[in-house]
Structure formats: C-alpha cells, structure tokens
Amino acid sequence: MSSISDIIEHYLKKILSESKTGVIEIKRSELADAFQCVPSQINYVISTRFTIEKGYIVESKRGGGGYIRIRKVRLKNRQETFEDLLEQIGESIPQITAEHLISRLLEEKWMTQREALLMRRLISRDTLKLPIPLRDQMRARMMRMLVTTLFSSKGE
Incomplete structure (x- = not known):
C-alpha cells in the first residue's frame, strides 16, 4: 500500500504531465483538505520529491492568496542536459x-x-566507506564519470 506522500506525489506528477504549460499552481491548504492531511505533509512532499536535482522548480507565495507553483524543467537537448548534470554534481555531492x-x-x-x-549501488555510503568529505568527493568523481560514459555511449 502506498503512503500518503506517494499518493500526493503521484497526483502532482499526473496533473503536471497533463498541464499544457508544464506548470501547475496549487494551494497548500486545498490540497491538504483533498487528501485529508496536514499542510506540512504537502510541504514535505514538495520539498523532498520536487527538487531541482529531480528536474523541478518550486516557487511559493505565502499568505491568504498564497500558492505553490511547480514547474518541470525540460532541458532542450543532450548537450544541455549533460552540462547541467555535471554542474549539479560539482566537486562534491551527498x-x-x-x-x-x-x-x-x-x-x-x-x-x-x-x-x-x-x-x-556504486555511489552508496555502503560501497564508499570513507570519511564524509572524501566520500562525497569520490562520489562526485564517480557520478561525473558515469554521466560522461552514459552520455557518450547513447545515440540521440
């Protein structure tokens, strides 16, 4: 059985995929009422499952007319995707x-x-049994190599 967080995530991804603009605006309180949960549950789902690393941009406005806007980032081409990934990986990555x-x-x-x-499995802390600063640096080196290999071996 799925958790409430999984159900909310699935719902948001579904309406986002149906959006012609690739953007949705929701009211936290209305969504919480619809799923019979507290608004902080909505915050949790959005902050953990709609991150920039996962390809989403989230904006929010608090107050009476407040909303949460979620946008799926669509990279235009292979090179742009590759460069964006390398930038996000950087020199160290948790x-x-x-x-x-x-x-x-x-x-x-x-x-x-x-x-x-x-x-x-390769980048897990169980595999990389090193002190934290070194582990995150090694993980970044491995991720950069894996992404480079992945993008050089696939055709467009």
Whole structure:
C-alpha cells in the first residue's frame, strides 16, 4: 500500500504531465483538505520529491492568496542536459542529491532501470566507506564519470 506522500506525489506528477504549460499552481491548504492531511505533509512532499536535482522548480507565495507553483524543467537537448548534470554534481555531492539526479535521469529516459540500480549501488555510503568529505568527493568523481560514459555511449 502506498503512503500518503506517494499518493500526493503521484497526483502532482499526473496533473503536471497533463498541464499544457508544464506548470501547475496549487494551494497548500486545498490540497491538504483533498487528501485529508496536514499542510506540512504537502510541504514535505514538495520539498523532498520536487527538487531541482529531480528536474523541478518550486516557487511559493505565502499568505491568504498564497500558492505553490511547480514547474518541470525540460532541458532542450543532450548537450544541455549533460552540462547541467555535471554542474549539479560539482566537486562534491551527498548521496541523497546523487540519488535524486539518478531518479531524474531514469524518469527522463536517459538511462535504464538496470543502469540506475548499478549507479545507486556504486555511489552508496555502503560501497564508499570513507570519511564524509572524501566520500562525497569520490562520489562526485564517480557520478561525473558515469554521466560522461552514459552520455557518450547513447545515440540521440
């Protein structure tokens, strides 16, 4: 059985995919009422599942007429996607951010389920048993190499 967070995420992704503009505006309180949960549950879903690493831009306006605007970032071409990923990886990357990038690559069909599984296992803290600053740096080096290999081996 899915958690309420999974259900809310699925709902938001569904209406986002149906949006002609690729943007949705929602009211936190209305969404909380619809799913019979507290508004902080909506905040949690949006802050953890609609991140820039996963390819979303979230804007919010608080107050009486407040809203949350979610936009799916669509990169135009292969080179732009590659450059954006390398920039997000940087010189050091925590595991959760790396996993979000892998999810985005999978969701946008830049990689297969198997490639995603291999990448997740390779960059996990269980595999990289190093002190934290070094572990995040090593993970970034591995992610850059994996992304470079992935983008050089796939045809357009």
